[in-house]
Amino acid sequence: MKDDTISGEQLLSMLAALANPHRLRIIAALQSQGRNYVSQLAREIGISRPLLHLHLQKLEDAGLVTSQLELSSDGKALNYFEVSRFALEITPVAIAEAAKSLSTHLDP
Amino acid sequence: MKDDTISGEQLLSMLAALANPHRLRIIAALQSQGRNYVSQLAREIGISRPLLHLHLQKLEDAGLVTSQLELSSDGKALNYFEVSRFALEITPVAIAEAAKSLSTHLDP
DNA sequence: TTCATGTGTAAGAAAATTATTACACGTGTA
DNA sequence: TACACGTGTAATAATTTTCTTACACATGAA
Numbered sequence: 349m350k351d352d353t354i355s356g357e358q359l360l361s362m363l364a365a366l367a368n369p370h371r372l373r374i375i376a377a378l379q380s381q382g383r384n385y386v387s388q389l390a391r392e393i394g395i396s397r398p399l400l401h402l403h404l405q406k407l408e409d410a411g412l413v414t415s416q417l418e419l420s421s422d423g424k425a426l427n428y429f430e431v432s433r434f435a436l437e438i439t440p441v442a443i444a445e446a447a448k449s450l451s452t453h454l455d456p
Numbered sequence: 457m458k459d460d461t462i463s464g465e466q467l468l469s470m471l472a473a474l475a476n477p478h479r480l481r482i483i484a485a486l487q488s489q490g491r492n493y494v495s496q497l498a499r500e501i502g503i504s505r506p507l508l509h510l511h512l513q514k515l516e517d518a519g520l521v522t523s524q525l526e527l528s529s530d531g532k533a534l535n536y537f538e539v540s541r542f543a544l545e546i547t548p549v550a551i552a553e554a555a556k557s558l559s560t561h562l563d564p
Numbered sequence: 565t566t567c568a569t570g571t572g573t574a575a576g577a578a579a580a581t582t583a584t585t586a587c588a589c590g591t592g593t594a
Numbered sequence: 595t596a597c598a599c600g601t602g603t604a605a606t607a608a609t610t611t612t613c614t615t616a617c618a619c620a621t622g623a624a
Contacts, residue, residue, distance in 0.1 A: 359480070360475065360476075360480065363475040367468065367471040367475040368612090369468060370612095372555050376554075380552050395613095398614075399613060417571090422623090423570095424569060424621060424622080425571060425621085436546035438470075438542070441487065443487065444484040450480060494602095495601085504583080504585095506583085506603080530592060534601085569621080571619080572617100573617085573618085575614100575616085576614090577613080578612080581611080583607080583609090585606080585607095586604090586605085588604105589601080591600080
């Protein structure tokens with residue numbers, strides 16, 4: 349028996365995190381070139397560091413990337429990000445299943 | 457040889473269309489209860505008809521649902537919607553592949 | 565000390581999305 | 595004719611998301 353179940357809220361947060369061109373590129377970059385720290389990634393992608401910070405936050409909140417603070421040899425604190433391993437199966441059936449656990453505006 | 461390739465824009469529009477609780481419920485309803493027309497669906501989901509209309513439009517633009525105007529026996533024009541058959545594989549690798557064809561702000 | 569590098573975040577502007585309200589139009593029936 | 599039901603859409607408001615700018619703080623090297 350397989351359990352591909354995911355909560356509606358969880359699914360929604362991942363979809364929302366992915367529904368942005370910058371964030372798709374961020375994941376693509378981390379997937380293709382491997383882990384990277386914020387400032388360097390901002391330069392490679394071509395967006396400002398505060399903006400990248402915001403997008404990384406959303407991705408991390410959704411569990412799509414993880415971060416690890418490290419000290420470089422020259423003493424700087426670098427925050428390295430890498431993509432999580434995830435696999436979402438998006439089909440009408442999977443959505444119907446997940447939607448069962450979606451809270452409504454007029455809940456209990 | 458399999459070709460799961462999807463354009464970045466296409467992927468993005470589907471993700472954006474899915475990243476909303478109402479729209480997940482719409483797909484879930486159409487999947488579980490089958491095709492339905494706008495007014496009836498609005499009543500079942502519990503949102504206004506104009507609002508549902510807006511959400512259905514986004515889903516249809518993304519190709520996730522289709523519509524067909526039909527005449528009921530008592531002469532009314534009913535617009536029936538149903539879910540398309542789709543299956544998205546969302547993984548870091550798939551995203552990296554799709555992101556190759558994502559236009560940038562500073563394109564050609 | 566000053567500069568270059570890294571980190572984070574707060575405040576406000578700009579843009580996009582979501583939601584409501586009010587119209588307009590059509591058909592069958594009382 | 596008036597009502598009930600269906601359709602769509604335009605205009606506005608409300609909310610959320612995105613983006614920029616400016617700050618604050620830390621370390622090593624010149």
